[in-house]
Amino acid sequence: MVFFKLLLLLSSVVCVMAAAIERAAPPPMEAGCGELNIIATGLPPFHPIVTQLSFDPKVVEAAIRADAANITKLGYNLKVVLMGPEQDLDVLRTKIGGTQWQATGVGFGMRGAPREDTTIRFTGGLCKNCAPCKLLGIWLIFIVDLVNLYRSEVPNAPILFDYSPTTMSWALQRAFRLPADCQPGKDLEIERLTVAIGH
Known part of the structure; x- marks a missing residue:
């Protein structure tokens, strides 16, 4: 019962903090x-991480393309x-x-996944030597490096x-708020960069 009350209290505090931040x-x-x-x-839709996280690559690809079209529209x-x-x-630095x-x-997809096992993998608690964990560990370092790259190149x-x-x-x-009657913006392309991934 004490645990339940503590959990309820913590969830209330989190909700108040989230509302204040918003x-x-x-x-x-x-x-x-x-x-x-x-x-x-973001991740290419057919990247192994996408499929490891149980996302349908075809659905992800269609969603990315639809959102990109909406953004330019x-x-x-x-x-x-x-x-x-x-x-x-x-390679991204040259694109910037x-x-x-x-x-x-x-x-x-670059930042996280709504799965407990993936979160545990990030902390190193599930497995240390399996191929998916090694790939996900590299991914976490990549995200930090990506944010630092953006901060350095486009401060x-x-x-x-x-x-x-x-x-x-x-x-x-x-x-960024744009006028409601905008003409479409420019599609500067969706570029998919891939390299062979060892197993």
């Missing part, structure tokens, strides 16, 4: 149609670079160069986070 979020910045260049990165200019943690970040980016994005651009393959548009609209 209220404290700054209002979206006003911007003009076609003026915002956004570069976002809303008036944002978007480049998507899909890559896994085995890809050298210098040459364009003034107003925002960067990190897809949900004034906010890093946006979505919560599914269809919500980068939501993250953009929270950060």
